[in-house]
Amino acid sequence: MRRSRDCFHGLSVIFLQLEVETGLGRKVKKGTRSIFQRTINDNLKHPNEEIIQQTLEAFRAFAVSYYDSETWVKKVHTLVIEPLMKELESSGNPAIRRGYTLALGNFPRHLIVDQYEAIGDLIMKQIPLEANPADRDAESRRNGVRALIDLCESMGAKNLTDKFIQKAFKSFLLGVEDYATDNRGDVGLWVREAAMDAMKRFIILLAPTGRLAKEMAATMMKGLLRQANEKIDRVREHAGKNLEELLNNESVLSTSCLPYQREMRKILLTNDESRDVEQTLVTNDDDTQCDHESSKPEPTRKTAVNWANPDVTFPLFAQLLHFSDLRTAILAGMVVSMGGLTRYVASASSDAVISFLKKHPEDKDAVAHSILQVMRDNHKVKRMITPALKMLTILISHESFSDLQPGKSTFVGDLILILQNELRGSKDIKKLLAAVPLVVQLIPFEEPARKNAFRIAFGLLLNGFPAVRIQGAEQLVSVVQTYGEDIMPEERVDEVLDLLVDCSWGERLDDVRDTVNQLRDLFGIKPLHKKKKAVPEATKPEVPSHQEKPVSKESIDDEKNTPQQDADVEDDDEADIQD
Incomplete structure (x- = not known):
């Protein structure tokens, strides 16, 4: 039944479009025009996306033909x-948001020249991620991005x-940062592609x-470069094709708008892997606006x-890491590729x-x-953050940053501060487990x-998750066996x-605390002391203090798979990493 209704709506739109296109320049009665518009409005609200697209095509032809x-x-x-x-502003119906948003972006210029800013503002309201999860609709956000660029081009x-x-x-930047997910997966991908x-x-x-400021062009190019280095093949392909089109567009290149456009063309649009990135480096023009009267660019x-x-692509984009203005954007994409779960992507990017x-x-x-x-x-x-921790672990394990000792660089010290901030109070076991090998790999670096x-590392040995404590101990054993007297006195x-x-690191925290304090003492680090939490009088149990609840074996086993919470807190600055 649903399929037959869809067919009916689809045919009604097709017949409407044929009627409009074959009747160009022909006068129609007011009532007929009203029927056409009602048909369009009804089909714009249809949940079937193909019908919405057919309706949009009919609407464009209709507006040009009869609102001329x-x-x-x-x-x-x-x-x-x-x-x-x-209706778009007041309705929470996703179908209305999707269709009406697209329609508002596709009116001919002469009909909206005085109202385009109000229309544009309403379209822009459809693009940000909705605050209420129940109201979120990726298709509406995607259509908002599409409608906005359609409106700009129409004007x-x-x-x-x-x-x-x-x-x-700013709205396009919001779209390219949409990483929303739902039960269908990474639905933000549709918004990012549209952006x-x-x-x-x-x-x-x-x-x-x-009209395009160089800073604005650079920011949008960075957005494309980031997407071109992320973990999803489809997204990288989409970004790469857009970059390629821009780098081959003579009207854009002639304005010298794009950052490092000559270098990017040499690196990305040729297959010469032997070229040295240094040979491509030229100084960019410092003007803030694009020059629409610049000389003709090189042949396409x-x-x-x-x-x-x-x-193919990661070795090309890696060469762009030489350019400071592009580096952070590219690495923001590579972080999720190197630290992701897709092996062939992680391997290629790493x-x-x-x-x-190594080369630079x-x-x-x-x-x-x-x-x-x-x-x-x-x-x-x-x-x-979790992929970034994995990325750094990979790079440090390959000695890519072994030269960045504390006396020569602030890298390790800055990383330790970031780790402390990220791990403080964290209950994310994936992040904690990713942090363990990275923290341990920092031990061979020089003091401090x-x-x-x-x-x-010792704070992680008192973490509430037994799995974190176990992995922490295993990693520490490995680093001590490998470096031995290089990182501590031989005795x-x-x-x-x-x-x-x-030590049985999977047991209760009370059972491992003494071991951790002994380790801390051996390295000249202040031992941890328990500080009793104040218990309000009203919450104190009324049972006699000598009565204790028996602890079953099952409750102990369950506790190994969940974060353990002490009744006490550590009187130390690393306490928040442990919980």
Whole structure:
């Protein structure tokens, strides 16, 4: 039954479009025009996306054909645009949001020239992630992005105010940062893809007219570069194709709007893997606005790059890590690729970055600090922090940053501060488990990094999750066996190993606390002392103190798989890492 209704709606739209297209220039009665508009409005609310798209095509043809005179401007605004805007603003129906948003972005310019900013503002309201999870609809946000760029193109670059350009720009950035998920998976992907297309079209629209600020163009290019380095093949391909189109667009290139456009063309649009990134470096123009009267660009290069193939694209984008203005954006994408669960993507991205750092050791400190900046920008963001911890573990294990000792670089000290902030009070076991090997790998670095790394490691040995304590102990055993007297006095090596191996780290916290304090004492770190929590009088149990609740074996087994909570807190600055 549902399928037959969809067919009926689809056919009604097709017949309407045929009627409009074959009747171009033919006068129709007012009643007929009203019937056409009602049919369009009804089908714009249809839940079937194909029907919405067919309706949109019919609507474009209808608006051009039958709302073609200046006398229709006020009538269309009163009879058509205002009702659409009111219903869109008041309705929580996703189908209405999806269809009406698209429709508002597709009116001919002469009908909306005086109202386009109000229409645009309403469209922009559909793009941010909804505060209430029950109201979230990725298709509506995606359609908001599509409608906004359609509106901009309908108006033309010269007719847009500077304020509107800025607001549209910020809305596209919101779209490319949409990582929302629901039971269908990464639905934010649809919004990001729409935003990538929109940013490309926005640059192409504005650049030739001189309306595009270089900073704005650079920010949008960074958004595309980040997406081109993320873990999903489809997203990387979509971003790569948009970058390729921009880097081959003569009207954009002639304005010198894009950051490092000559270098990116040489690196991304040719297949010469032997070229040195240093040979591509030229100084960018410092003007803040794009020059729409610049000289003609180099001849367009054609490329057959498979942007979805990580083995092809990651080595290309890794070369762009040499350029400071692009580095953080590229690494923000590579973080989720290197630290993700897709093995072939993680392997390809890791190999590319490690290879780049071997060839360009002068960039190691800058790359390391850019990764830390990505972590600061995404403080407590699970989607980014856990992969970043894994990425750093991979790079440090391959000795990519072994030269960045505390005396030469602030990298390790800055990383320890970030780790303390991220682990403080964390109940995210995946993040905690990802942090363990990274913390332990910092121990071979010189002082004061080594002692601080030990302090964090010992804090993790008192974490509420038994799995974190067990892995922490195993990793510490490994590093002590590997480096031994290089990281501690030779006479303490066996004693430290005995303490780590003999303790049952999966038992209750009270059972491991003494061992941790002995370890701390061996490394000259202040032992931890329990500080009793104040128990309000009203909450104290009324049973006699000598009565205790028996503890069953089952309750102990269950406790090993859940974070254990002490009735006491540690009187120490690492206490919040333990819980």
